[in-house]
Amino acid sequence: MRALYDPNILISSLLPATRPDSTIGLIVAAALRGAFALVLPADVAIELVDAARDKRDLAARMPLDRAHAFVTELRGMAVVLPVLHAPPPAVGREADDDYLLAQAEAGEVDYLVSGDKDLQALKDRPFPFEIVTPVEFLAILREAGLV
DSSP states (O other): EEEEEEEEHHHHHHHHSOOSHHHHHHHHHHHHHSSSEEEEHHHHHHHHHHHHHHHHHHTSOOHHHHHHHHHHHHHHHSSEEEOOOOOOOOOOOSSSHHHHHHHHHTOSSSSSOOOOOOHHTTTSOOOEEEEOOHHHHHHHHHHTTTO
16 A cells, blocks of 8 residues: 655644644554555655745644654655655645646555645546545555555
């Protein structure tokens, strides 16, 4: 099983308010222990560090050294995809969504995991992967005996 997480899931997992037994905590822990192949676009690692450094509301709650350590851990265990050099085809309502959709396809994932409403609106499109919420993905992991 291969999955790509929306960067917001990874950012949320770094926040102190995210408990280890929460949905986000459980699905990120499953990825980190190698229960399935986490596919990580190289740009997402950069986005995590940038969020910890530049977004004032997040920076106060997400120490930069913790973000760096997390990115190092992710890069060490994930399937890291190269940066897309051409703009992805416009499919969703936002360019960031198009980027994630293109990376999910390039990474040959089974699941694109996101709570983003714009991505969720695309669930019925004929992608070669499923778009699922974190709650749905946790159920999939449980059903497979991976959590």
